[in-house]
Amino acid sequence: MQLGLIGLGKMGGNMRERIRRAGHTVIGYDRNPEVSDVKSLAELVEKLDAPRQVWVMVPAGTATQGVIDELKDLLSEGDTVIDGGNSRWTDDEKHAAELGIKGIGFVDAGVSGGVWGLQNGYALMVGGDKEHVDRLRPVFEALKPEGPYGYVHAGRVGAGHFSKMVHNGIEYAMMQAYAEGWELLEKVKSVDNVREVFRSWQEGTVIRSWLLDLAVNALDDDEHLEKLRGYAEDSGEGRWTVEAAIDNAVPLPAITASLFARFASRQDDSPQMKMVAALRNQFGGHAVEKKG
Ligand SMILES: NC(=O)C1=CN([C@@H]2O[C@H](COP(=O)(O)OP(=O)(O)OC[C@H]3O[C@@H](n4cnc5c(N)ncnc54)[C@H](O)[C@@H]3O)[C@@H](O)[C@H]2O)C=CC1
Ligand SMILES: O=C(CO)[C@H](O)[C@H](O)COP(=O)(O)O
Numbered sequence: 001m002q003l004g005l006i007g008l009g010k011m012g013g014n015m016r017e018r019i020r021r022a023g024h025t026v027i028g029y030d031r032n033p034e035v036s037d038v039k040s041l042a043e044l045v046e047k048l049d050a051p052r053q054v055w056v057m058v059p060a061g062t063a064t065q066g067v068i069d070e071l072k073d074l075l076s077e078g079d080t081v082i083d084g085g086n087s088r089w090t091d092d093e094k095h096a097a098e099l100g101i102k103g104i105g106f107v108d109a110g111v112s113g114g115v116w117g118l119q120n121g122y123a124l125m126v127g128g129d130k131e132h133v134d135r136l137r138p139v140f141e142a143l144k145p146e147g148p149y150g151y152v153h154a155g156r157v158g159a160g161h162f163s164k165m166v167h168n169g170i171e172y173a174m175m176q177a178y179a180e181g182w183e184l185l186e187k188v189k190s191v192d193n194v195r196e197v198f199r200s201w202q203e204g205t206v207i208r209s210w211l212l213d214l215a216v217n218a219l220d221d222d223e224h225l226e227k228l229r230g231y232a233e234d235s236g237e238g239r240w241t242v243e244a245a246i247d248n249a250v251p252l253p254a255i256t257a258s259l260f261a262r263f264a265s266r267q268d269d270s271p272q273m274k275m276v277a278a279l280r281n282q283f284g285g286h287a288v289e290k291k292g
Contacts, residue, residue: 001139002025002052003024003055004026005026006028006041006044006055006056007030007057007059008057009058011057011084011115011117012030012057015057015117015122018117018118018143024139027044029043050076052075054075054080054082056084059085061087061088061236064083064085064087064091068095068099071104072099072102076102077102079105080106081104081106081107082108084111087108088161089162090158092157095108106132107126107127107132108127108159108160108161109126110124110164111124112164121150122145123149125152125159125160125161126151126153127161127163128156130153165237165244168241169237169241169242172234172241173258178211182198182215198212232262234262238255241259277289
């Protein structure tokens with residue numbers, strides 16, 4: 001089948017390749033002409049036979065909204081837009097409604113697999129009407145990992161991105177748990193070789209996982225992570241998970257703490273701990289550390 005794919009970065013570039021390897025035709029557009037197959041979105045749409053399927057794989061928020069706005073004008077009734085980026089799930093109903101005015105279908109796809117997806121396949125959590133989702137089945141089959149799992153039609157529009165958001169919330173908490181364990185092992189000098197302890201956990205243990213394998217890869221590159229600064233960004237999914245938890249009064253202590261740990265990582269000094277130190281000093285005369 002034919003697919004238009006917009007956004008050929010770390011994800012979209014490899015996805016184009018994996019779908020092509022499965023024998024489908026992919027016409028890719030990126031605003032970076034070095035990786036793009038066509039010069040414009042209009043040219044991409046022109047080159048596709050109707051009914052068209054166009055997959056958007058650009059950063060969530062303004063970039064995705066801009067592409068969807070353009071596609072709304074360029075596409076026609078019967079075409080389908082798939083948003084595979086990490087968009088906020090609450091944007092999906094809006095996008096489906098905006099496109100639906102012209103009879104253009106909308107499917108949201110949470111995609112997991114990162115830069116390893118070309119090799120391992122991409123796990124897909126999909127939301128949308130059955131008629132739109134079923135039409136895209138060959139593309140999902142091409143992208144998904146081999147084996148029985150790795151693809152789910154999770155529910156109506158928004159269900160794919162909601163599922164991916166929760167997946168990423170879990171990812172935050174798992175990463176934080178490995179990171180905390182690693183720091184404790186590194187600190188306590190009775191353990192001689194922390195990297196080998198991590199490696200030993202890769203087989204047979206209760207905590208083996210792909211994230212653990214990746215932690216070992218990282219330690220093989222830089223045994224004590226000395227080349228890195230302890231600074232971690234976030235791109236929204238963790239915040240939205242915590243917001244959904246608050247909206248639904250669901251306690252998420254581990255995921256929330258892991259999100260807040262990232263915020264703390266961005267501070268050179270902690271204003272709130274200055275206040276804690278000042279208060280201990282006020283009530284108990286406890287010593288404080290002064291600057292300079
Ligand atoms: N990197 C990862 O591990 C994963 C990323 N995602 C999501 O996939 C989407 C893409 O992520 P990456 O490939 O990592 O980002 P990236 O930054 O590597 O690639 C984004 C690409 O989109 C292009 N682009 C941006 N705005 C555009 C526009 N208006 N028109 C055409 N092209 C445009 C950029 O030139 C760039 O090549 C994001 O929504 C991200 O959150 C989802 C799963 C995993
Ligand atoms: O979806 C992903 C992995 O599953 C992306 O790598 C995402 O960017 C990770 O989230 P964050 O940037 O907030 O750490």
